[in-house]
Amino acid sequence: MKRIFYPMLMLFPGALFAQEIDMDAMAKIRKEGLDNSKVKEIAHQLTDVSGPRLTNSPGFQRAAEWSVGEMKKWGLTNSRIEEWGEFGKGWQVEKSYLAMTKPYYMPFIGIPKAWTSGTGGPIKGEVVVVNIQNEEDLKKYADGKLSGKIVLMKSTVDTDPTFKPDAVRYTTEDLDKMTNSQPFGQGNFTPEQAEKMRTMRSFRTKVDSTLKTQKIKLELAARSGKHGTFYTSNGASYLGKSPLAGPSFEMSPEHAGLITRLVEDGVPVTLEAESATTFYDKKLTTGNVIAEIAGTDPKLKDEVVMLGGHLDSWHSGTGATDNAAGCTVMMEAMRILKASGLKPKRTIRIALWSGEEQGLHGSRNYVKNTFGDPQTMKLTPAHEKLSAYYNIDNGTGRIRGIYLQGNEGPRATFEKWLNSFSDIIDHPTVTSRNTGGTDHQSFDAVGLPGFQFIQDGIEYGTRTHHSNADTYERLVMDDLKQMAIVVAAFVYNTAQMDQKIPRKELPKARGEQGARR
Secondary structure: OOEEEEEEEOOOOOOEEEEEEEHHHHHHHHHHHHHOOOHHHHHHHHHHHOOOOOOOOHHHHHHHHHHHHHHHHOOOEEEEEEEEEEOOOEEEEEEEEEEEEEOOOEEOOEEEOEOOOOOOOOEEEEEEEEOOOOHHHHHOOOOOOOOOOEEEEOOOOOOOOOOOOOOEOOOHHHHHHHHHOOOOOOOOOOHHHHHHHHHHHHHHHHHHHHHHHOOOOEEEEEOOOOOOOOEOOEOOOOOOOOOOOOOEEEEOHHHHHHHHHHHHOOOOOEEEEEEEEEEEOOOOEEEEEEEEEOOOOOOOOOOEEEEEEEOOOOOOOOOHHHHHHHHHHHHHHHHHHHHOOOOOOOEEEEEEEOOOOOOOHHHHHHHHHHOEEOOOOEEOHHHHHEEEEEEOOOOOOOEEEEEOOOOOOOHHHHHHHHHOOOOOOOOOEEEOOOOOOOOHHHHHOOOOOEEEEEEOOEOHHHHHOOEOOOOHHHOOHHHHHHHHHHHHHHHHHHHHOOOOOOOOOOOOOOOHHHOOO
């Protein structure tokens, strides 16, 4: 058995150990991942067959139940849906139709906003365009002027042509800049940006409430996007049992622009529409998909290495790159390890999360229930048993490296692991940078090593993230194969180490003021 040994200085004073790579195991992982890949089949089931996967919707349940059953077939143990608590009501679209009938007929690209009610049958009416940007604007329409109208919120979305390609891969210069120029601690949003977003959401809720009170027929809103692509989000709260917003469509900015220009030019615009939506509020609790490959070392089998991605998606597409891609890769990594006959020392556990899109609810509650509460930093015995958690949630692009989240301890080890795949990872990169917005943060919040991989952007930020274009066709299967091989290697290597992955200093308790649901 061929092994390569790498010395690495741990963060603990005087601790020096030999980190080894089992190259025979790596060869088995490569062979299984390349010769017998199941990424196409897994992705097809999670997207085409399951459909949109809003948490607590039938689509999410289909995907969760199929994933549990499939991993049982592969021989994984403890494959189950593990409930974490109350999420809220599920929701799905049963019917959606939107078209302009005057001054001429044109079908429009749009879909009901999430968690909004339906129209109660076909509706038809003239469109009123309103521009509500602040409280003063809202007062103009507070006296019932919009009652019974189809209301289009005037858009400020940029629809100018773009001269950059949708699909891109990181250049060497991009990766070097990522490594050297952005310090840990700079997340996706500054505090000022985060506060601005909270203010905007609060105002948006107030506008929705005003429109519902006036009993408008339908609200239309253009979302950011171009070329018929639009990006979706919550239209109302998923909490409680009753719909909190009336019928509302999100639509492509081009069609919203067409309506606006006609109306502002004095040309009446008549629309017809129909939406039917169903709320699922009999069971408000939900869970995550969990499965394991049991550890084999008597001294280490109680310790755990975790990998995961979020199974829930938005509803305007089939959630292919966000995040069936990550779930496909993580499931395939588990299949590769099991099919290769490898016997990890530590237990390897996969988690496919629910409620990520509404605030990391699945992973946050799993961490709270299993490892510790970030508000109090009261930790469970299991906290000491976790070595690391690895996450995928940046689309279909192949792995180019890993974010350390400010944890410099495993840098040398991760560099060696990545470099051992330098033939399929162009310019392997390790950065201390913090990347936010997904489930590894739930682990990091209680001082557990949680890592997100650096991935090529492909079309993620320009076309597919939260959009109606996020479908099976946007997946790059060769990239998914590469990711699954690299992830399988990372989790196996982590499971075989004599020591657990080094940790950062424990964070301070957030307290009730910093609490999030």
